Amino acid sequence: MAGLAGRFARRWCSGLLGSPLQVPALGLHVGGPAMLASQKDFNNAVSQVKLLKEDPGNEVKLKLYALYKQATEGPCNVPKPGMLDFINKTKWDAWNALGSLSKEAARQNYVDLVSRLSASSESPSPEAPAADRKQPESDSLVVTSEDGITTIRLNRPAKKNALTTQMYHDIIAALQAASKDESAITVLTGSGDYYCSGNDLTNFTHLPAGGLEEMARSAAALLRDFVNCFIDFPKPLVAVVNGPAVGISVTILGLFDVVYATDRASFHTPFSHLGQSPEGCSSYTFPKIMGSSKAAEMLLFGKKLTAQEACAQGLVTEVFPDGTFQKEVWARLKAYSKLPPNAMRISKQIIRNREKEKLHAVNAEESSVLRERWQSDECMNAIASFLSRKAKL
Numbered sequence: 001m002a003g004l005a006g007r008f009a010r011r012w013c014s015g016l017l018g019s020p021l022q023v024p025a026l027g028l029h030v031g032g033p034a035m036l037a038s039q040k041d042f043n044n045a046v047s048q049v050k051l052l053k054e055d056p057g058n059e060v061k062l063k064l065y066a067l068y069k070q071a072t073e074g075p076c077n078v079p080k081p082g083m084l085d086f087i088n089k090t091k092w093d094a095w096n097a098l099g100s101l102s103k104e105a106a107r108q109n110y111v112d113l114v115s116r117l118s119a120s121s122e123s124p125s126p127e128a129p130a131a132d133r134k135q136p137e138s139d140s141l142v143v144t145s146e147d148g149i150t151t152i153r154l155n156r157p158a159k160k161n162a163l164t165t166q167m168y169h170d171i172i173a174a175l176q177a178a179s180k181d182e183s184a185i186t187v188l189t190g191s192g193d194y195y196c197s198g199n200d201l202t203n204f205t206h207l208p209a210g211g212l213e214e215m216a217r218s219a220a221a222l223l224r225d226f227v228n229c230f231i232d233f234p235k236p237l238v239a240v241v242n243g244p245a246v247g248i249s250v251t252i253l254g255l256f257d258v259v260y261a262t263d264r265a266s267f268h269t270p271f272s273h274l275g276q277s278p279e280g281c282s283s284y285t286f287p288k289i290m291g292s293s294k295a296a297e298m299l300l301f302g303k304k305l306t307a308q309e310a311c312a313q314g315l316v317t318e319v320f321p322d323g324t325f326q327k328e329v330w331a332r333l334k335a336y337s338k339l340p341p342n343a344m345r346i347s348k349q350i351i352r353n354r355e356k357e358k359l360h361a362v363n364a365e366e367s368s369v370l371r372e373r374w375q376s377d378e379c380m381n382a383i384a385s386f387l388s389r390k391a392k393l
């Protein structure tokens with residue numbers, strides 16, 4: 001965890017400052033007195049932060065916190081918080097990562113960062129959003145509509161398309177819009193080499209004021225809303241699985257109508273490893289799709305399936321060679337999107353409607369079990385282990 005936050009903090013610091021007087025390894029300003037911000041500049045910047053029109057996000061807020069502490073108190077010399085005190089430990093790590101940076105340089109870096117934030121929150125966005133579609137709040141999701149197909153693309157390739165809290169909200173909004181737009185088919189896919197690495201495990205480190213209990217309550221409510229959107233989605237829903245899939249991105253596949261996968265894809269649900277339990281209605285759909293013992297191997301023991309195995313077990317519709325995957329899949333989807341849209345909707349309704357009530361009940365139960373799991377030592381230790389780079393799947 002210390003390493004993770006330290007690495008994060010170093011990365012946030014680098015690249016933010018353009019001064020020639022930088023420590024190359026840290027990207028931090030260590031300039032001489034003539035270059036440095038005054039106490040008055042610093043005080044102004046502190047006031048300016050409160051006036052920012054847009055929330056700069058947790059990563060930037062953490063950097064501001066660290067620079068503020070360094071500028072006002074100097075290098076971090078308070079005891080490190082306990083491993084499970086995620087928030088205070090992350091803050092401590094960020095502050096500690098600034099090492100022996102002088103108070104004056106920290107003050108300058110703080111002023112520079114605030115001035116960049118103020119400038120970007122005042123400049124108009126380069127592209128006006130399409131009139132009929134509210135654009136996602138972050139760049140981590142890209143939604144496009146073309147040829148009768150609305151495509152929702154997970155776009156965080158550097159993090160293997162792990163789902164942040166904001167992305168869950170954006171996917172819900174994108175599905176709601178797609179259910180009403182002109183398109184005949186809706187597709188979920190990923191950018192880069194992964195389809196999706198599941199829930200972003202750092203979501204669990206952003207503890208709200210109500211602590212772990214409140215975090216678990218609000219995550220369970222969001223999970224429930226998120227999965228409900230897939231249960232209720234009225235048009236053909238297709239997953240274009242462009243690479244490995246993990247966790248919730250695998251479990252919700254049971255709620256898709258068609259799943260196309262590259263032969264590079266794999267399907268992994270490591271819930272027990274993470275001290276968690278199945279979601280996405282997989283406790284119901286997986287046994288139905290593949291039989292209870294194959295489902296148990298995946299959901300209890302975290303057995304990872306190859307694309308071919310997932311296809312043999314009915315979770316995947318068809319597997320394509322990676323070299324021709326995109327070309328073949330999109331050609332096929334374009335042809336399908338020309339079929340009469342109302343006929344496709346109505347057929348989907350007949351196939352899915354009698355299951356809906358059951359699926360909603362399963363979703364509610366899975367979300368409520370997870371709410372408890374997320375507060376367990378097993379779960380917190382597994383997440384702390386991943387964050388401290390001791391564990392990877």
Ligand SMILES: CCCCC/C=C/CC(=O)SCCNC(=O)CCNC(=O)[C@H](O)C(C)(C)COP(=O)(O)OP(=O)(O)OC[C@H]1O[C@@H](n2cnc3c(N)ncnc32)[C@H](O)[C@@H]1OP(=O)(O)O
Pocket residue numbers: 158159160162163165168197198199200201202219220222223246247248249270271274276279386391392393
């Ligand atoms: C509303 C809440 C709902 C919650 C619903 C619950 C869902 C349950 C799940 O989804 S459980 C599944 C959770 N996912 C994982 O446990 C995957 C963890 N990731 C890994 O094990 C590996 O990263 C990997 C196997 C996916 C890929 O390994 P590889 O070596 O190829 O790549 P890196 O590990 O170097 O990853 C590149 C960077 O991406 C970050 N990252 C990857 N996955 C996640 C993730 N799930 N959460 C947060 N961050 C992730 C990784 O940390 C690297 O970042 P860095 O470059 O900054 O170090």
